[in-house]
Amino acid sequence: MCGRAYSPRYLFMWPNSRISVMGGEQAANVLSTVQKEKKKREGAEWTDQQDQDLRKPVEEKFEKEGHPYFASARLWDDGVIDPKDTRKVLGLAFQSALQKPIPDAKFGVFRM
Structure with missing residues (x-):
């Protein structure tokens, strides 16, 4: 459950998903x-x-x-994937996402 507002590196959908808030x-x-x-x-x-x-x-x-193909047709996500291919697609996405350097944190310790 993510959206472009959270700046994900990839955003995939399953065919049975919906993009509506309600x-x-x-x-x-x-x-x-x-x-x-x-x-x-x-x-x-x-x-x-x-x-x-x-x-x-x-x-x-x-x-x-709210249909996933409506969203993909407008390039709101990175594609609709077959649920049986999820592991393969996520593996490729993680592998490519890790190629981008992760910047150093510029904040202190969060006290809880």
Whole structure:
């Protein structure tokens, strides 16, 4: 569980992984709750049809854009690997990552 924000040297995915922080259903629930509360504050009505109209595109977008091949097609990672090849791929990645020098630490002792 890592992302580009942590500056990994490599970032691989398995075919069954997802890149979303949350699933489409959870995101749709959050957005639905926010809209429902907003309408409630305004004194307006929030119908089941409006709820479904909001949820469906959100769930579809999360399903499509959370897919590992969607991410790899945009070069957000270093590739989708077959789980049975994980050991081989990690071995090659570690071997190449160790070729880059590790800089000296410029901080003191952390007291706990």
